[in-house]
Amino acid sequence: MTKPLTRAETAWLVALQAMLDKPPSRRLGFYTTGxxxxxxxxxxxxxQINETLDTAHVEFCGAVDRHDARLGRLRFPAPVHSTSG
Incomplete structure (x- = not known):
């Protein structure tokens, strides 16, 4: 059985979610490769990125780079797994 979150973990997640809920613009998109x-x-x-995905043989990150759309990265303290479903 998984242990419940500590108070500190809960507070950190609540603060992180509160920040994510208030982006400074609608321009910021996100993806991970795992x-x-x-x-x-x-x-x-x-x-433009989606059109490139439909017409060229590139992955999403390649299409982002092709359109000079990469703005930066966020580094998490643990892996952010990339899954579908």
């Missing part, structure tokens, strides 16, 4: 990093990209280029 490591500790979450990439930040320019969401205003989403249509």
């Amino acid at each position: 490591d500790r990093d979450v990439a930040v990209y320019d969401l205003s280029k989403e249509d």
Whole structure:
């Protein structure tokens, strides 16, 4: 059985979620490849990125780079697994 969150863990998650709920703009998009990093990209280029995904043989991160849309990264203290479903 998994132990419940500590008070400190709960407070950290609540504070993190509160910050994520108030982005400074609608431009910030995010993705991960399954490591500790979450990439930040320019969401205003989403249509161009999706068109590249439909027409070129590249992964999402390659399409982001092709459109010079990468803005930065967030480094998490543990892996952020990339799954579907």
